[in-house]
Amino acid sequence: MTVGVALNATDTDNQIDASVRLAEEAAAAGLRSAWFGQTFGADSPQLAAIAGRAVPGLQVGTSAIPVFGRHPLTVAGQALTAQAATHGRYHLGLALGTKFLTEGGFGLPFERPVARLREFLTALRQLTETGTADFHGELLTAATPIPARVPGADAGVPVLVAAMGPQALRASGELADGILPYLAGPRALAEHIVPAVTAAAEAAGRPAPRIVALVHGVVTDDVDAVREKATEQLAFYEQIPSYARVIELSGGKRAVDAAVIGDERTVAEEVRRYRDAGATEVVFAGTEIAGDADRLRTWDLLGSLAG
Structure with missing residues (x-):
């Protein structure tokens, strides 16, 4: 992956x-x-x-x-x-x-x-x-x-x-090489997004689509403070119906509920959950939210997982 x-x-x-x-x-x-x-x-x-x-x-x-x-x-x-x-x-x-x-x-x-x-x-x-x-x-x-x-x-x-709704997933499966879902947790991917886009690609005679899951997250010891910042940063997406729907399908109430914030073990386990849910690639966004030290710490972990 x-x-x-x-x-x-x-x-x-x-x-x-x-x-x-x-x-x-x-x-x-x-x-x-x-x-x-x-x-x-x-x-x-x-x-x-x-x-x-x-x-x-x-x-x-x-x-x-x-x-x-x-x-x-x-x-x-x-x-x-x-x-x-x-x-x-x-x-x-x-x-x-x-x-x-x-x-x-x-x-x-x-x-x-x-x-x-x-x-x-x-x-x-x-x-x-x-x-x-x-x-x-x-x-x-x-x-x-x-x-x-x-x-x-x-x-x-x-x-x-960047498709997550049923119609956009169908169009993407038929005409694109893959999707870029954001704030879609493992549950939404496994139960709704991956099956829909994969079925559309198969029906169109196209190869299995790439699932590039964009995940908002960072490795940090100051979880509460970073989560508070992320809550403010991500609140905009809660006003957009497609994001609100996928957050709910992921089991969350707020956009921040789809964020991955914690120590190395926590973040590594979440990355594996995305892989198991069907993600072919995982891309972390928002790693700058906690400062350069935690950003580099996050990148070091992700680099080790990529290897």
């Missing part, structure tokens, strides 16, 4: 320089992958490309780019460029996004998100696999009057979706 981390260098003097330093530290700790979130700030495919090029051997990815406010042509160009820069070590993560950010930020109606995801994935796969597209859907058009190839990029960038 691959073990990686999500890198967050937003609270630094230079996010690009800091991201490269963190990627170097992650690789030195034995971690196999580094993932970058997408907000309204830094461009995550560029961050992944820069960090991946600076740290040979480290797999890099985005988790995840919302399909609203983007177009398959531009996202394919970003993904292929990042893949060429890293010589095939880039993984593209997509997301449905949220009503709050889509309508509040882009001024776009958050309508038919799964239908948009399906069309986005269909057009995107044409572009990343062939460098051309001729897709005309209800919601999107993607055509290439001139080629959209990036020399040096292998055909077929791995595409994963």
